Structure formats: C-alpha cells, structure tokens
Amino acid sequence: MRLTTKGRFAVTAMLDLAMHGADGPVTLAGISERQKISLSYLEQLFGKLRRGNLVESVRGPGGGYHLARDASRVTVAEIVCAVDESLDSTQCGGRENCHENHRCMTHDLWEELNTTVYGFLKGITLAQLVEKQRTKPVSLVRGQPRPHEGQPISA
Amino acid sequence: MRLTTKGRFAVTAMLDLAMHGADGPVTLAGISERQKISLSYLEQLFGKLRRGNLVESVRGPGGGYHLARDASRVTVAEIVCAVDESLDSTQCGGRENCHENHRCMTHDLWEELNTTVYGFLKGITLAQLVEKQRTKPVSLVRGQPRPHEGQPISA
DNA sequence: CAATAGTCGAGTAAAATTGTCGGATATAAA
DNA sequence: TTTATATCCGACAATTTTACTCGACTATTG
Numbered sequence: 001m002r003l004t005t006k007g008r009f010a011v012t013a014m015l016d017l018a019m020h021g022a023d024g025p026v027t028l029a030g031i032s033e034r035q036k037i038s039l040s041y042l043e044q045l046f047g048k049l050r051r052g053n054l055v056e057s058v059r060g061p062g063g064g065y066h067l068a069r070d071a072s073r074v075t076v077a078e079i080v081c082a083v084d085e086s087l088d089s090t091q092c093g094g095r096e097n098c099h100e101n102h103r104c105m106t107h108d109l110w111e112e113l114n115t116t117v118y119g120f121l122k123g124i125t126l127a128q129l130v131e132k133q134r135t136k137p138v139s140l141v142r143g144q145p146r147p148h149e150g151q152p153i154s155a
Numbered sequence: 156m157r158l159t160t161k162g163r164f165a166v167t168a169m170l171d172l173a174m175h176g177a178d179g180p181v182t183l184a185g186i187s188e189r190q191k192i193s194l195s196y197l198e199q200l201f202g203k204l205r206r207g208n209l210v211e212s213v214r215g216p217g218g219g220y221h222l223a224r225d226a227s228r229v230t231v232a233e234i235v236c237a238v239d240e241s242l243d244s245t246q247c248g249g250r251e252n253c254h255e256n257h258r259c260m261t262h263d264l265w266e267e268l269n270t271t272v273y274g275f276l277k278g279i280t281l282a283q284l285v286e287k288q289r290t291k292p293v294s295l296v297r298g299q300p301r302p303h304e305g306q307p308i309s310a
Numbered sequence: 311c312a313a314t315a316g317t318c319g320a321g322t323a324a325a326a327t328t329g330t331c332g333g334a335t336a337t338a339a340a
Numbered sequence: 341t342t343t344a345t346a347t348c349c350g351a352c353a354a355t356t357t358t359a360c361t362c363g364a365c366t367a368t369t370g
Binding site: 027044046047057060062064065 | 313314315316317318
C-alpha cells in the first residue's frame with residue numbers, strides 16, 4: 001500500500017488552501033510558512049495537484065493557487081491519488097502475474113483492501129475536514145483540552 | 156501506511172501452511188518451493204510469526220511449522236502486524252507531535268483510516284482464505300472465465 | 311524593467327525494504 | 341555417536357523508494 005508523507009502533506013496543504021482561499025489566490029510561500037513544508041517540495045506537489053485538476057494557478061504577483069472546484073466536491077482519495085499516483089495494495093498492480101503468471105492466492109484479498117481504503121477516503125471531502133477543523137480548532141481528542149501552549153521543538 | 160511485500164508474503168506463507176498442515180509440520184523448504192519465496196527470507200518471516208505466537212516450530216528432521224491455533228482464529232491483521240510491526244498511517248505513530256508539537260489538522264483522518272484498514276483485515280481469517288482457495292482453485296474474478304492460457308508478460 | 315510567483319526537470323541524500331550469508335542449535339534416524 | 345534435517349539468529353549488502361533541493365525559465369503585475 002502506498003500512502004506516504006507525500007500524500008499526507010498534500011492533504012494538509014489542500015486543507016490550508018481551502019481555509020485561506022476566501023480572499024484570492026493563496027501562495028505556496030504562505031502554505032509553506034503555516035504548515036512548515038518546504039517551498040520546493042510544495043511546488044512539486046502542486047504541480048501534480050494541478051495536473052490532476054484539483055487546483056488552478058494564477059501566475060505573477062498577487063498570484064497563487066485556488067481550488068479548481070468547491071471544497072465539498074474534492075475528496076481525500078483524489079488528493080492522495082494525484083500525488084501518490086496510486087494506492088494499490090496488490091504487488092502486481094492489478095495485473096495478475098503475482099504468482100508464476102497467474103493471480104496469487106491472496107490477490108483478491110488485497111484487491112478488496114484497495115476497495116475498502118479507497119471507499120473510505122473517497123467518502124471524506126475537503127469541506128468536511130474544514131468544518132471539523134473550525135469546530136475543533138486544535139487538539140481535542142485525547143485528553144488534554146489545553147488550548148495553545150506549544151513548546152517549540154528544538155529546530 | 157506500511158503494508159509491504161513482507162506482509163503479503165507472510166499471508167501467502169501462512170495460507171500455504173494452513174493448507175498443507177494436515178499431516179504434520181510443514182517445512183519452510185516446502186513453502187519456499189510452492190510459493191517461490193526464498194528460504195532465507197521465509198526464515199526471517201517465520202521468526203517473527205513465531206514470536207507473535209501465530210505458529211509453533213518443531214526442530215530437527217521431520218520438523219517444520221504448524222499453526223499455533225485453528226485457522227479460524229488467525230486473522231490477516233495479526234499476520235500483517237506480526238511481520239510489519241505496525242500498519243499505522245499517521246506520521247507521528249500515535250503521538251501527536253505531527254505539527255509543531257500538537258496534533259496536525261489531518262491527524263484524526265489518518266487515525267480513522269488506521270481503524271478502517273485494521274477492522275477490515277481483522278475480519279478475515281485464514282480459514283476463510285483457505286475455503287475461498289478450495290472453492291475457486293484459480294483465477295475467476297475479472298471477466299475471462301478462461302482457465303489457463305496466460306500470456307507471459309515480458310520478463 | 312524589476313519583482314513576484316508559478317513551472318519544470320534533473321539530481322541527490324537518506325531511509326526503508328528486500329533479501330543473503332554464515333554459523334549455531336536442536337532433534338531424529340542410522 | 342555420527343550424520344542429516346531443519347529451525348534459529350544476527351549481521352550485512354543491494355536495491356529501491358522517498359523526500360527534498362537546486363537552477364533555470366516563464367508569466368504577470370506595477
């Protein structure tokens with residue numbers, strides 16, 4: 001299963017974009033600062049997001065990115081697929097040459113897992129994440145209802 | 156998300172074990188031949204499976220491995236966890252220092268994904284895989300009801 | 311024209327994964 | 341007791357993937 005930090009960063013960045021996109025394009029420099037993701041890396045990610053038709057860009061001063069459609073119509077699955085290319089669990093990648101040229105004994109299992117994971121991520125939209133973020137601004141789940149008090153991590 | 160060929164091989168090997176375990180211990184050499192997994196690699200995997208209390212070993216000639224309990228009480232989730240150590244999706248590994256020392260905006264999302272994947276894999280037992288294997292010996296799912304005729308893919 | 315901001319491809323360093331090797335231990339059978 | 345079978349174990353090597361940088365370029369604004 002391919003689900004790496006790249007996919008996580010992409011979702012985080014898209015969430016930032018959705019939350020700050022009210023007044024004009026959002027610059028990668030801004031996302032970089034707020035989310036602490038390197039600018040160069042963001043450029044790479046947004047290249048893929050743009051090619052995946054999830055965001056649109058505006059060049060030149062005052063430019064930046066905005067969502068290609070409403071946040072309620074962008075799913076997490078789309079974001080992850082756009083940057084990670086695939087979240088396939090089978091080793092053969094859909095082909096069925098896993099074991100001596102025919103599908104291996106566990107092929108179906110991994111294929112069903114794919115379906116499960118994809119279904120889950122497809123059921124969650126950016127709008128839902130934004131909403132969740134607005135109602136519960138910061139940490140809330142695991143005990144500690146402390147608001148902000150973050151001790152800066154070393155570097 | 157960590158779900159690699161190691162986990163897939165482990166499930167395949169366990170399935171082989173379950174299917175050939177009727178008459179005494181099964182040797183890794185046998186599994187190696189049938190499933191085309193290198194013996195050395197199997198040794199490594201079964202070390203973990205044994206420490207995870209999924210299999211028991213019998214040393215010496217005539218020895219080998221057998222399941223530690225009935226196949227109906229061994230889940231795929233257990234197997235994958237035993238060899239891959241974890242199939243966590245969060246980058247912080249449960250800790251919540253993902254973003255400047257507090258949980259990142261998408262933390263809950265990945266945690267729910269974990270739950271989903273784990274729940275799926277936990278719902279499937281070795282016995283179910285064996286059964287499926289016995290009723291449908293070879294390929295069947297995707298269209299083509301052709302028995303065997305596989306065009307060898309390049310290499 | 312100068313500054314801003316996206317675009318692109320190549321390239322690199324670190325980490326993870328996959329897999330091997332050599333030798334040790336336990337046990338059964340000859 | 342010797343020999344052959346098999347598991348056991350740690351260290352290590354090769355490969356692949358991942359994460360991330362860099363430099364040069366294009367478009368747009370003022």
